[in-house]
Amino acid sequence: MAERKPVLITPEQLAQQRHFAALVSVMENRPRSYHVVTYGCQMNAHDSEKLSGMLADMGMDEAPTREDADFVIFNTCCVRDNAERRALGNVTWLKEVRKKNPNLIIAVCGCMIQQPGMAERILKQYKFIDLAFGTSNLWKLPELLHRTLNSDRAVVVVEDEDTIAEDLPLRRLRTDAAYITIMYGCDNFCSYCIVPYVRGRERSRDPEAILAEARALYESGVKEIMLLGQNVNSYGKGLENGMNFPELLRQLDAIGIPRIRFMTSHPKDLSDELIAVLGEAKHILPQFHLPVQHGNDEVLRRMNRRYTREQYLDKVRKLRAAVPGIGLTTDIIVGFPGETEEQFEETLSIVEEVGYDSAFTFIYSPRTGTVAAGMEDQIPEDVATDRIKRLIAVQEAGQRKAMARFLGTEEEVLVEGLSRRSDKAVSGHGRHGVSITFPGTEADIGQIVRVRVTEMKNNTLMAERI
Ligand code: SF4
Known part of the structure; x- marks a missing residue:
């Protein structure tokens, strides 16, 4: 390249x-x-x-x-x-x-x-x-x-x-939570993905600019920041000061913003150093979006993901050991060219094995210019549709099991708005990334509220205020 x-x-x-x-x-x-x-x-x-x-x-x-x-x-x-x-x-x-x-x-x-x-x-x-x-x-x-x-x-x-353009005027959508882009582009060239062609090569922002933005947000009372990048785990590549993502997280954690999240991570770049930082940090939320994409090694190889099923599961084990109860979410593609029934079943089994709090599931869609778009054996639509239905059923069953761990526990929710079902209830996300609804009013919006989880309804946890 x-x-x-x-x-x-x-x-x-x-x-x-x-x-x-x-x-x-x-x-x-x-x-x-x-x-x-x-x-x-x-x-x-x-x-x-x-x-x-x-x-x-x-x-x-x-x-x-x-x-x-x-x-x-x-x-x-x-x-x-x-x-x-x-x-x-x-x-x-x-x-x-x-x-x-x-x-x-x-x-x-x-x-x-x-x-x-x-x-x-x-x-x-x-x-x-x-x-x-x-x-x-x-x-x-x-x-x-x-x-x-x-x-x-x-x-x-x-x-x-x-x-990379710094200091552009910004009109943020929220005053309680803010996005900070830390890097742009992607160098991974997963064979199905158009991003490296349309967002360019990986480039990281100067850490001092990121830290200054975070400090200003902290001073303005922001309660949560979300660090953004196509592959945040490889932040720092090409920077001359030797900064990497774990070190950036350490320095951001020290500022004092109550909640820090980040997205998206590539499993191959999830290092032991990063896992250690997650285990030690005070403000980094116990949640991790770790796209698995597929459960079969041969499909992962053809996707150019550069990890195996076992390596992925090993990272999951390490994350759970360092941050007990961590909320894991993922992205999964079904119907990748050439995917056999047996290979698809390995996706089902990895989903069962991990037990994700939620998953974004997609039917593979060819993107012009990518390697996979030219692969033989594109999967017929009816087969892919059947597979995604089966995957969603397995994921939902796993999700219910995973969410049961919250029943009776205490959580801190950053309230995002009134509940869609009642104007006497509010909802937001807990520290583990799960959506939680509980009694409240407009005055709670933008506040962090402590609750106890009492019930599970579909993908949402119901709670009472403490
Ligand atoms: S799927 Fe993610 S890591 Fe892979 S090329 Fe696209 S943006 Fe990069």
């Missing part, structure tokens, strides 16, 4: 963007309101917070719905085929909205645009789109919007660079 150096966006470049933002904010034909539609993972949700921050800086107000906005931006995901189709369907639907609001500006950004050939397709097939840009150009939004407002042709910009 050719080495690619990250491109650090300089303070001068950011100052230039602030200049464009000021220009846009006084243009006669500028949009007065915006709405960001987000697809995909937490990385995208955090990117949308940056888009919102830049748009607010240009003097726009957030509109409650896309129909009310003058500027609608779709922050897309292409990791799964259905997310891509949904995004394009919604963009097309907005064409109708423009009939009522001729000044509506439609923009599309994110992973989908970064795919080879997508920019040309946008130009040809989706002529009503005014602006399209890739993940590496996000920091340039003020300049791109300025160009769009001065042009009667679509502006499409996709650069193949691995950028």
Whole structure:
């Protein structure tokens, strides 16, 4: 693999963007309101917070719905085929909205645009789109919007660079919990995954910038931070100061933010040092998302995951020894090309053996440009559908067993909102990552509340206040 150096966006470049933002904010034909539609993972949700921050800086107000906005931006995901189709369907639907609001500006950004050939397709097939840009150009939004407002042709910009931009304006979704991106991109090239092609090579943020962001959040009263990266366990690769993920966690733990989480981890990069830090830390929550993807060694090899079933199970054992009761969650793919019934049954058995608190289960969907998309023996849809149903049944039975360990125990819940079923109850996540509902009011939102778990209902634990 050719080495690619990250491109650090300089303070001068950011100052230039602030200049464009000021220009846009006084243009006669500028949009007065915006709405960001987000697809995909937490990385995208955090990117949308940056888009919102830049748009607010240009003097726009957030509109409650896309129909009310003058500027609608779709922050897309292409990791799964259905997310891509949904995004394009919604963009097309907005064409109708423009009939009522001729000044509506439609923009599309994110992973989908970064795919080879997508920019040309946008130009040809989706002529009503005014602006399209890739993940590496996000920091340039003020300049791109300025160009769009001065042009009667679509502006499409996709650069193949691995950028890191610090100090972008941010409009965070929550005041009690915050995302911090610690690294971008991925070097793993799992054979089914498009991420390395659309998010670029792995690059880590400067630890001092991360620590400064965390300290500022602590001082503002934030109770939980979620560290983000496609593969946080390999944080630090390429940094000259020798910082790695366990050491970064140690230093973040010392700041005092009550709850620290992170996502996503690759099992092959989960080191003994990291497990030891989890065992010692005060504020890192006892939960771990460890995507297994499959239970059979041959399929794991063809997925290019670079661990075996036994190595994965060994890491699970070590995690449980270091952090008793740790909440384990995972991602699983069924119907990978060539998957036999026997191989699939090994996925069922690893799910039974581990006993996950929850699992994201997916039917394999080929992504153009990946190695697996060209593999023979793609699995027929009816076979894959049958397998995922059986997997979900096994996972749900395991989940019920795993969750029973919480009955009668005490938990601390960061309250996220009123319960969907009752306005006399609130819900949030406990320290182990499980959703918990208990009696409460709006005043509890954003607070950490101690509860005792009394009952288990589907995927939720019911509790009483202590
Ligand atoms: S680790 Fe694998 S699945 Fe995860 S983002 Fe990288 S290539 Fe994709």
